[in-house]
């Protein structure tokens with residue numbers, strides 16, 4: 559069974575519009591395209607129910623119901639309870655609020671492990687807690703491969719370790735970190751594991767309980783939805799966090815860690831992600847007995863196979879280009895390397911190459927992508943020039959990758 563790519567692309571208005579369809583789009587880790595199911599729900603909300611939700615008049619009741627449908631849908635996809643979810647404006651803000659919520663429970667001398675592989679969203683907010691006497695320890699990448707060594711984590715963990723904050727998959731290196739091994743070490747030490755899933759979620763559908771971390775965060779604007787940050791936590795962990803919402807909301811699960819308040823329409827539209835996956839499911843499978851998470855997993859398995867093929871098509875070509883240093887593993891394998899491929903041209907400036915590709919309607923970007931510490935640790939002299947990142951998702955095609963490879967041959 560392979561993914562019917564024409565059917566997939568048919569769901570996306572951006573591929574139906576002659577102008578935008580010309581672009582080979584590889585900036586998905588920055589923000590993915592959106593299928594019609596999400597757009598239709600967003601439109602509907604703005605057209606007919608764009609009022610303060612949860613009131614007693616019809617449009618307000620409908621708005622609240624649309625939001626509740628979305629909470630349920632995302633919870634079902636993650637195989638969890640909607641009350642364990644916070645929908646904030648972004649993952650960066652969710653991390654910031656989370657760090658503040660942990661603060662009262664931390665004592666001077668308590669330790670937090672952060673990496674230098676992560677996006678700054680899962681580093682800076684924890685480092686700020688050093689102002690309150692918390693000791694920050696850094697789990698560092700190998701400067702050549704960009705990967706984290708689990709043995710190094712063992713050496714960083716001690717009796718004062720309270721939190722270990724890491725990424726499931728770096729937005730630069732692309733390696734899927736070994737979450738089971740990390741959890742085992744962290745939980746053995748009585749600490750909590752806090753996982754950034756932003757670069758993981760477009761490629762793997764988490765069953766959050768099975769993932770085994772204590773808190774899991776990702777952004778739906780990278781998983782084919784609107785601009786929302788989703789934060790999931792284990793019930794017993796969430797219960798211990800200090801509410802960051804208004805005092806009268808401190809018992810409300812969706813509000814206690816969201817001082818910004820919910821973004822009504824953007825949340826309501828998230829149910830469109832589930833609808834999109836179901837449209838794909840019905841096209842590829844017949845078993846109607848599966849629940850939403852199981853259906854989603856089957857679809858993600860198809861995504862993963864397709865993405866691994868495309869990633870290897872590109873990686874194989876990059877390996878033949880003498881002027882290129884590939885970051886991370888040289889081959890993609892499902893569950894080991896996401897189709898997020900960063901490389902550094904040895905002779906040319908990354909921005910020059912990116913500009914030339916754009917002239918040929920190929921969309922990639924260069925820079926540090928807010929994983930600045932990672933790019934610095936990789937030894938790049940100019941982190942703003944950084945790496946060139948090609949981020950593939952399931953709607954990309956072999957032809958698009960071929961165009962990219964042809965473009966790069968002339969430039970690297």
Ligand SMILES: Cc1ncc(COP(=O)(O)O)c(C=O)c1O
Pocket residue numbers: 587588647648649650651677679680725727728729754756757776777786787928
């Ligand atoms: C790996 C990773 N973590 C965190 C973030 C921050 O997410 P948001 O933009 O929702 O704050 C990003 C955004 O690019 C990311 O790539």
